[in-house]
Amino acid sequence: MPKIARDLLLILLPVIAAFAVLPAIYSNHLLLFNFIIAMTLAQGLNIIYGFTGYLPFGYVGFFGAGAYGFSLAVMHLQAPPLLALAAGAAAAVLFALLLTPLFRLSGAYFSIANLAAALAMLQVVSNPNLESITKGPYGISLNGVFNPTFAYASALAILGATLGLVIYLRRSHFGMALRAIREDPISAGMAGINVVRERIIAWLLSALVAGLAGGVFAWYVSVFYPETVFSVEFTIFSIVFVLFGGNATVVGPILGVIVLYGIYNAVGISTPQYFQLIYGALIMGLVLFLPNGLISLLQRRGIDVP
Amino acid sequence: MFTYSLLAGLLFGLYFSLIGLGLNLIFGVMRIVNLAHGDFLMLGAFLAFWLFTLFAINPVPAIPIAFVGFAIAGVPIYYLLVPRLLRAKDPEMLSFILFFGLAQVIEAVTTIAFGTSERSIPGNQLGQAIATVEGLFTGHAVDDGPVEIFGQTFPASWVASGIASGCAVLLVYVYLYQSRLGYLTRAVMDNREEAVAAGIDVHRVSAIAFGIGLGLAAVAGVFAPFMLGSITPAMGAEITITAFAVIVIGSLGNPLGTVLGGVIYGVSYMLMQSYFSSWANLLPYVLLIAILLVRPSGLLGRRVRRA
Numbered sequence: 220m221p222k223i224a225r226d227l228l229l230i231l232l233p234v235i236a237a238f239a240v241l242p243a244i245y246s247n248h249l250l251l252f253n254f255i256i257a258m259t260l261a262q263g264l265n266i267i268y269g270f271t272g273y274l275p276f277g278y279v280g281f282f283g284a285g286a287y288g289f290s291l292a293v294m295h296l297q298a299p300p301l302l303a304l305a306a307g308a309a310a311a312v313l314f315a316l317l318l319t320p321l322f323r324l325s326g327a328y329f330s331i332a333n334l335a336a337a338l339a340m341l342q343v344v345s346n347p348n349l350e351s352i353t354k355g356p357y358g359i360s361l362n363g364v365f366n367p368t369f370a371y372a373s374a375l376a377i378l379g380a381t382l383g384l385v386i387y388l389r390r391s392h393f394g395m396a397l398r399a400i401r402e403d404p405i406s407a408g409m410a411g412i413n414v415v416r417e418r419i420i421a422w423l424l425s426a427l428v429a430g431l432a433g434g435v436f437a438w439y440v441s442v443f444y445p446e447t448v449f450s451v452e453f454t455i456f457s458i459v460f461v462l463f464g465g466n467a468t469v470v471g472p473i474l475g476v477i478v479l480y481g482i483y484n485a486v487g488i489s490t491p492q493y494f495q496l497i498y499g500a501l502i503m504g505l506v507l508f509l510p511n512g513l514i515s516l517l518q519r520r521g522i523d524v525p
Numbered sequence: 526m527f528t529y530s531l532l533a534g535l536l537f538g539l540y541f542s543l544i545g546l547g548l549n550l551i552f553g554v555m556r557i558v559n560l561a562h563g564d565f566l567m568l569g570a571f572l573a574f575w576l577f578t579l580f581a582i583n584p585v586p587a588i589p590i591a592f593v594g595f596a597i598a599g600v601p602i603y604y605l606l607v608p609r610l611l612r613a614k615d616p617e618m619l620s621f622i623l624f625f626g627l628a629q630v631i632e633a634v635t636t637i638a639f640g641t642s643e644r645s646i647p648g649n650q651l652g653q654a655i656a657t658v659e660g661l662f663t664g665h666a667v668d669d670g671p672v673e674i675f676g677q678t679f680p681a682s683w684v685a686s687g688i689a690s691g692c693a694v695l696l697v698y699v700y701l702y703q704s705r706l707g708y709l710t711r712a713v714m715d716n717r718e719e720a721v722a723a724g725i726d727v728h729r730v731s732a733i734a735f736g737i738g739l740g741l742a743a744v745a746g747v748f749a750p751f752m753l754g755s756i757t758p759a760m761g762a763e764i765t766i767t768a769f770a771v772i773v774i775g776s777l778g779n780p781l782g783t784v785l786g787g788v789i790y791g792v793s794y795m796l797m798q799s800y801f802s803s804w805a806n807l808l809p810y811v812l813l814i815a816i817l818l819v820r821p822s823g824l825l826g827r828r829v830r831r832a
Contacts, residue, residue: 336814
């Protein structure tokens with residue numbers, strides 16, 4: 220059996236099946252939905268950070284763009300939800316296209332510029348002068364399309380597609396090329412990889428995932444403020460999930476979400492500052508002692524973990 | 526209105542230079558990104574607040590206390606974190622994440638210790654200090670009200686912060702260009718490998734630069750209650766971004782470019798506040814992206830990017 224089929228069977232199928240069955244047993248559907256969003260965003264960030272090494276500190280910008288793309292399509296064009304979801308994805312991809320010049324910057328400069336771009340986007344959509352278009356800082360309310368069951372199913376489908384994409388990247392030539400670019404762009408270019416094009420494709424795919432997640436989030440919660448969907452916490456959480464499990468792997472971010480987001484929901488919501496402390500210490504410890512995440516403990520022993 | 530914005534921008538610009546200076550010194554010497562810069566500034570602000578509230582110590586004597594305290598604390602932090610980082614494959618990127626983690630820890634610990642309520646120091650405290658100094662020079666008592674410059678009146682605390690920031694920048698200049706240690710520091714900034722080859726104790730020089738960087742952040746923090754409004758444990762992140770905007774405009778790794786960056790930032794910020802106030806908050810981000818794209822090395826910079 221080819222490896223890619225095995226991964227689909229052993230990773231994607233159980234995760235999707237679990238999230239499909241759980242709502243019948245467990246009554247807190249919002250929590251399950253948040254798990255799906257967290258997992259989708261972590262994998263989306265994994266596509267750009269894990270495979271190309273660029274850390275998008277403003278990743279939440281695409282999530283927010285997706286949420287607002289969805290909402291604007293519903294409010295102003297009366298679009299049906301699935302069409303509005305496409306609009307949200309398009310908004311995120313357009314925003315990503317607009318930011319492609321940032322790839323001229325290296326490392327930390329890229330991350331800072333990207334964060335600035337996301338914050339600039341927040342300032343624009345929450346500006347009171349644009350109230351007639353975006354409702355400014357007063358938040359959006361989408362009662363017309365509220366349908367949690369349908370939205371949950373769509374989120375699950377998006378998660379499935381994202382996991383499939385990451386499994387493909389993990390096992391395909393394209394993913395290999397991306398990792399080669401991450402290790403050494405010049406050698407990768409000499410080996411015949413079109414560095415600029417491949418990198419931008421990964422960037423747009425990553426933004427597409429976040430845009431879809433943002434759109435479906437707007438649909439599911441249907442009442443939110445600009446600060447909700449542009450909260451830097453989404454980026455932070457995604458980075459920590461990916462770092463914790465192991466970047467450029469399929470299992471790593473899933474593990475990160477289940478363990479850390481699980482702990483967060485158990486203790487973090489009531490005492491956020493203690494959780495922030497644990498998070499910060501965890502990030503520092505990981506960077507200093509285990510920069511490739513938990514999975515690297517297995518990989519070092521020669522065990523192939525997808 | 527225009528003169529007012531220009532002069533206020535200049536005062537704030539000097540202060541913004543001070544905010545960026547420590548971050549830039551650390552980046553210039555170690556090529557690591559101190560994303561916790563704003564949080565060290567916040568700690569400095571809290572230090573000034575507690576010194577004032579508990580011991581009634583005026584913010585002016587708090588300046589040397591903050592500088593020395595943070596500079597001394599910086600050395601062990603350096604030896605704990607940085608040498609290990611510099612051995613890694615991509616220290617610049619990893620430092621970015623590591624100090625982000627540190628920023629989270631500092632913010633969380635401060636929140637746990639002090640809560641999230643907003644705190645401030647009465648604005649006339651700095652005014653009294655400035656009036657005392659003026660009184661010493663002129664020989665008669667001066668009131669501690671607003672200060673008049675070119676027919677425009679400004680809060681005395683703005684003027685005091687601007688002047689103190691200018692002095693701090695000048696002292697860093699003297700340190701870098703007139704002292705032996707500063708000479709060594711510039712050697713490490715220019716080329717780390719050759720500095721090692723020339724027998725310079727790079728870690729010692731870097732540790733001192735790191736300490737000075739944190740000390741400068743703390744000094745900027747002492748003025749934060751007067752220049753940036755009330756202080757909260759969560760204020761750090763936004764300041765870090767502002768500091769980045771300032772040093773990127775000037776140029777990364779060039780402490781003197783920071784002054785240019787700070788003044789440009791301050792003046793354009795004040796002009797925006799006066800004429801397009803609802804869009805003024807957008808300025809740091811747009812300025813940052815624009816400068817990074819047009820001149821990634823900053824206005825005074827040489828080439829910094831490698832691949």
